[in-house]
Amino acid sequence: MELTYxxxxxxxxxxxxGALFMLAFSGAIGVIYxxxxxxxxxxxxxxxQRMFRIYLISMAVLAWLTVLSGTYIIYPWYRAKPPAGVVDxxxxxxxxxxxxxxTAGWHDFGMEWKEHIAWMTPIVMTMVAYVFIKYGPQLALHxxxxxAVLGFTAAAFLATGVAxxxxxxxxxxxxxxxxxxxxxxxxxxxx
Amino acid sequence: xxTMTEDSHAATNGSGGAAILAAGAGCLSLGxxxxxxxxxxxxxxxxxxxxxxxxxxxxxLGAVAVWLVVxxxxxxxxxxxxxxxxxxxxxxxxxxxxxxxxxxxxIMDALQGK
Numbered sequence: 001m002e003l004t005y006x007x008x009x010x011x012x013x014x015x016x017x018g019a020l021f022m023l024a025f026s027g028a029i030g031v032i033y034x035x036x037x038x039x040x041x042x043x044x045x046x047x048x049q050r051m052f053r054i055y056l057i058s059m060a061v062l063a064w065l066t067v068l069s070g071t072y073i074i075y076p077w078y079r080a081k082p083p084a085g086v087v088d089x090x091x092x093x094x095x096x097x098x099x100x101x102x103t104a105g106w107h108d109f110g111m112e113w114k115e116h117i118a119w120m121t122p123i124v125m126t127m128v129a130y131v132f133i134k135y136g137p138q139l140a141l142h143x144x145x146x147x148a149v150l151g152f153t154a155a156a157f158l159a160t161g162v163a164x165x166x167x168x169x170x171x172x173x174x175x176x177x178x179x180x181x182x183x184x185x186x187x188x189x190x191x
Numbered sequence: 192x193x194t195m196t197e198d199s200h201a202a203t204n205g206s207g208g209a210a211i212l213a214a215g216a217g218c219l220s221l222g223x224x225x226x227x228x229x230x231x232x233x234x235x236x237x238x239x240x241x242x243x244x245x246x247x248x249x250x251x252l253g254a255v256a257v258w259l260v261v262x263x264x265x266x267x268x269x270x271x272x273x274x275x276x277x278x279x280x281x282x283x284x285x286x287x288x289x290x291x292x293x294x295x296x297x298i299m300d301a302l303q304g305k
Contacts, residue, residue: 076243109296116225116294119251120218123258127214131207138202144276145207155287
């Protein structure tokens with residue numbers, strides 16, 4: 001049961017940050033809606049309001065960690081160019097994909113879409129967290145603002161979904177591998 | 192752009208409007224920069240500010256810079272006043288939609304005549 005360093009980093013990017021962020025979305029919609037509709041101040045205590053703020057800030061931080069780790073740690077491994085003469089492209093995912101017309105679309109469509117649309121999420125979620133912190137229960141008095149925040153949150157969910165689905169599929173078709181081994185669990189096989 | 196608030200007891204909506212419109216601007220600039228980096232060789236080179244990540248480094252950094260600058264400027268102007276949020280939302284969602292469309296590869300390709 002061994003993983004390479006790149007395996008671990010990819011798992012941290014996709015499952016540690018990205019998937020956790022996705023899981024938090026339904027909670028974010030609930031927090032914004034419940035706090036805003038009918039005047040959250042009358043329903044929720046100051047401690048609960050503070051917890052909601054921490055929840056949305058955490059989501060924004062997770063979104064930033066996801067795109068930063070993806071762009072500056074995983075993506076360079078993905079797009080690395082093989083040295084001249086190398087015929088085994090298994091450690092060069094982008095080159096492996098575009099070397100075959102049957103798999104080139106995973107890069108030309110999947111990665112091209114994913115790498116850009118993903119960056120909308122931290123921008124949007126930072127805005128959402130800011131507006132929530134700034135207005136909190138007063139969002140109930142600003143219906144237009146509440147609608148905008150919920151609409152942008154839904155768009156961030158779409159962007160994250162696209163990035164997450166293509167990230168998972170790309171790593172299945174052409175996994176980012178290599179680097180030194182990191183032993184997760186030493187398990188001895190017995191016949 | 193100044194209007195009455197939806198409720199006289201509510202805080203002014205300018206700060207929220209600034210944040211919302213700036214987020215839309217950031218998303219649209221991301222789409223425009225992504226298209227430019229794909230379509231124009233000089234933009235491709237200009238956005239390549241960190242070679243291991245290629246043009247994505249400059250495209251994303253540029254969009255974040257636009258978002259923050261627009262937010263800063265709008266917040267300075269709007270933080271103590273009310274703005275027409277219906278108009279702000281329309282503009283913000285229009286820019287968000289533009290950004291989403293411009294990052295969609297078939298539309299990027301169509302705009303380049305590919």
